[in-house]
Amino acid sequence: MHIVTVAEMRALEEQADRQYDLSSHILMQNAGKSAADIFEAHLLPHHSMNGLEVLFLIGPGNNGGDGLVMADHLVEAGAFVSLYRWKERKLTVREQDISEAETVSELESVLQSTDYIIDALLGTGHSRPLPDDMRALLRRVEQERERRASLRIVAIDLPTGLNPDTGGVDPGTIHADITITLACPKLGFFFFPGREYLGELYVGDIGLPPELENHLTTEMLTDKQVEDLLPGRSLNSNKGTFGKVMLFCGSPPYPGSAYLAGTAAGRVGAGLVTLAVTEQMLPVYAGSFHEATFVLFPPEDSGSFQRSQELITHLPGYRSLLIGPGLGQSPNTREVILQILEHLRNQPEEKRPRLVIDADGLNNLSALEHWWTLLPSGTVITPHPGEMGRLCNGLKVSGGNIDRLELARGKAKEWNVTLVLKGACTIITDPAGNTRINWQANPALATAGTGDVLAGMIGGFLAQGLSPFDAAGTGVYLHTAASELVSANIGDAGLLASDLLPQIPRAMVRCRQS
Numbered sequence: 007m008h009i010v011t012v013a014e015m016r017a018l019e020e021q022a023d024r025q026y027d028l029s030s031h032i033l034m035q036n037a038g039k040s041a042a043d044i045f046e047a048h049l050l051p052h053h054s055m056n057g058l059e060v061l062f063l064i065g066p067g068n069n070g071g072d073g074l075v076m077a078d079h080l081v082e083a084g085a086f087v088s089l090y091r092w093k094e095r096k097l098t099v100r101e102q103d104i105s106e107a108e109t110v111s112e113l114e115s116v117l118q119s120t121d122y123i124i125d126a127l128l129g130t131g132h133s134r135p136l137p138d139d140m141r142a143l144l145r146r147v148e149q150e151r152e153r154r155a156s157l158r159i160v161a162i163d164l165p166t167g168l169n170p171d172t173g174g175v176d177p178g179t180i181h182a183d184i185t186i187t188l189a190c191p192k193l194g195f196f197f198f199p200g201r202e203y204l205g206e207l208y209v210g211d212i213g214l215p216p217e218l219e220n221h222l223t224t225e226m227l228t229d230k231q232v233e234d235l236l237p238g239r240s241l242n243s244n245k246g247t248f249g250k251v252m253l254f255c256g257s258p259p260y261p262g263s264a265y266l267a268g269t270a271a272g273r274v275g276a277g278l279v280t281l282a283v284t285e286q287m288l289p290v291y292a293g294s295f296h297e298a299t300f301v302l303f304p305p306e307d308s309g310s311f312q313r314s315q316e317l318i319t320h321l322p323g324y325r326s327l328l329i330g331p332g333l334g335q336s337p338n339t340r341e342v343i344l345q346i347l348e349h350l351r352n353q354p355e356e357k358r359p360r361l362v363i364d365a366d367g368l369n370n371l372s373a374l375e376h377w378w379t380l381l382p383s384g385t386v387i388t389p390h391p392g393e394m395g396r397l398c399n400g401l402k403v404s405g406g407n408i409d410r411l412e413l414a415r416g417k418a419k420e421w422n423v424t425l426v427l428k429g430a431c432t433i434i435t436d437p438a439g440n441t442r443i444n445w446q447a448n449p450a451l452a453t454a455g456t457g458d459v460l461a462g463m464i465g466g467f468l469a470q471g472l473s474p475f476d477a478a479g480t481g482v483y484l485h486t487a488a489s490e491l492v493s494a495n496i497g498d499a500g501l502l503a504s505d506l507l508p509q510i511p512r513a514m515v516r517c518r519q520s
C-alpha cells in the first residue's frame with residue numbers, strides 16, 4: 007500500500023480526472039461511501055446503525071464534502087445524524103435546520119448525547135494555523151470525550167490540523183479514535199507527534215486505478231504484502247531447502263544476544279542455525295539452544311587471523327551471516343570483523359552469504375573512516391537511532407520525527423546498503439530509494455534484546471532466499487506483529503525479548519490467514 011505526500015495525492019487525483027474521467031465529484035462520492043462502509047463495518051457486530059447518534063463537523067473544503075456524502079449514507083442506514091457547518095455556523099439536527107438563536111445551546115446538547123463525532127473539518131488542504139473558533143470547537147469535543155468514555159471520534163482522511171507531510175500537529179488537533187484515510191495513507195502518519203493522533207487506521211478505497219500508483223516508491227508494510235513475501239514451504243523440502251544461517255554474535259558479558267538472534271532465525275523458518283562461539287561460551291548455549299550447531303572459535307587472546315579463518319573455513323554453504331549482537335568492541339573483535347568483510351568482498355556475489363550487521367557490528371565499524379566501503383554489496387544494516395548517530399559521525403538522530411526519513415534515504419544510497427532505521431515506526435530503505443515504513447509501533451518492544459531478535463529474523467529470511475529489502479521488511483513487520491501477540495496477554499510493558507520467539511511463527515500464521 008503506497009504512502010503519499012499531499013503533492014503526490016493531488017497529482018493522483020488530477021491524473022485520475024485527466025486519464026479516466028474520474029472527476030473530483032466522483033472521487034468524493036466514492037470517498038464518502040467508502041468512509042460510511044468502513045464506519046459501519048467497524049461498528050459491527052456490537053452496534054447497529056439504527057438510532058445511533060452521529061454528529062458531523064463539516065469544514066469548508068472537500069474534506070467537509072466527504073463528510074456530507076458519508077452523512078447521507080449513514081442517514082439511509084438509520085443513524086440519527088446532526089451536521090454542524092463550521093464556516094456558516096449552521097446546525098442541522100435530523101434534517102431540521104436549527105435557528106441561529108438556538109444553534110449554540112442545541113449544539114451543546116447534541117455534543118452531550120452523541121455516540122460518535124465525525125471530524126470532517128479539514129483534510130489535506132489545511133494550510134495555516136487553525137482559527138481560534140475551530141480550536142475552541144475541537145477542545146470542547148476533547149473535553150466531552152474526557153467526560154464520557156463511550157464517545158468516539160472518527161477523523162475523515164486525517165485529524166484536523168495534522169500536517170500530512172510531516173506529522174506535525176496544530177495545538178488544536180485532537181486525538182481520533184479511528185482515522186479513515188482516503189486512497190492512501192499520508193506520509194505524516196508515520197512520524198511523531200502525528201502518529202499518536204490517529205487511533206486505529208483504516209484506508210478507504212476511492213476508486214483510483216491502481217496503475218496510477220506505479221511510480222510511487224514509499225509503501226506501508228501490510229499483512230497482505232508480507233504474506234506475499236513469505237517464502238513458500240514445499241512438501242518436498244529438507245533443512246537445506248530453507249537455508250543455513252551463521253551467527254558471529256555474543257561474548258562473555260552479553261551471552262544472550264546470540265541465543266536470541268539465533269533462535270529468531272530458526273523461528274522464521276531457516277533450516278539450520280550455527281553459532282560461532284568460543285569454547286568458553288559453548289556451555290552457555292549448549293544447554294539452552296539444543297537445535298543449534300556450533301563453530302568453535304579460538305579464544306579471544308589468540309590472533310585475529312586465526313579466529314577469522316576458523317569462521318571463514320566454515321562459511322561455504324551458508325546463505326546468510328549475522329554479525330554483531332553482543333560481540334563487544336575489543337580491537338581483536340574489530341580485526342576479526344574486518345577480515346571477514348574482506349573475505350566476503352572478494353567472493354563472487356552468488357557464492358557468498360548475505361550479510362546483516364547489527365549492534366556491536368555497527369559500533370565497531372563506526373570507529374573507522376569510510377567504513378561503508380568495507381561492506382560487500384547487498385548488506386543489511388539495522389541501527390537504532392543511537393547506532394545510526396555513531397555511524398553518522400555523532401549526529402543526533404531522532405527516534406520518530408520526519409527528518410529520519412530523508413537521513414535514512416540519503417545514507418542508504420551513500421552507503422549502498424539496505425538500511426533498517428529502527429524506531430517507533432521503523433523505516434526500511436534501499437540504495438535505489440525504495441522505502442517501506444512500519445505503521446505498527448509497540449512500546450513493549452523498547453526493552454533489551456528485542457533488536458537481537460529482529461536481526462536474527464532478517465538473517466533467517468535472507469537464508470530462505472528473500473532479497474535484502476524484502477527480508478528486512480518482512481522481519482520488521484513480523485517482529486512487531488509478534489510483539490502485539492505478546493501484548494494481547496500482558497499489555498505494553500513487561501515484555502522480555504525471549505517472549506517474542508514463540509510468537510514469531512504465530513505472527514506468520516496470522517499474516518497468511520489475513
Ligand SMILES: NC(=O)C1=CN([C@@H]2O[C@H](COP(=O)(O)OP(=O)(O)OC[C@H]3O[C@@H](n4cnc5c(N)ncnc54)[C@H](OP(=O)(O)O)[C@@H]3O)[C@@H](O)[C@H]2O)[C@@H](O)CC1
Nearest residue numbers: 030033034037067068069128129130131132133134135163
Ligand atoms: N481533491 C479530490 O479530488 C479529493 C479530495 N478528497 C478530500 O478532500 C480533502 C482535500 O480537500 P481540499 O483540498 O478542499 O482541502 P480541505 O482539507 O477540505 O480544506 C480546504 C478548505 O479549508 C480552508 N482552510 C485551509 N486551511 C485552513 C485553516 N487552517 N483554517 C480554516 N480553514 C482552512 C481552505 O480555505 P482557503 O485556504 O481557500 O481560504 C479551504 O476552503 C482531502 O483531505 C479529502 O478529504 C477526497 O474526497 C478524494 C477526492
Ligand SMILES: [K+]
Nearest residue numbers: 125128162164
Ligand atoms: K478531518
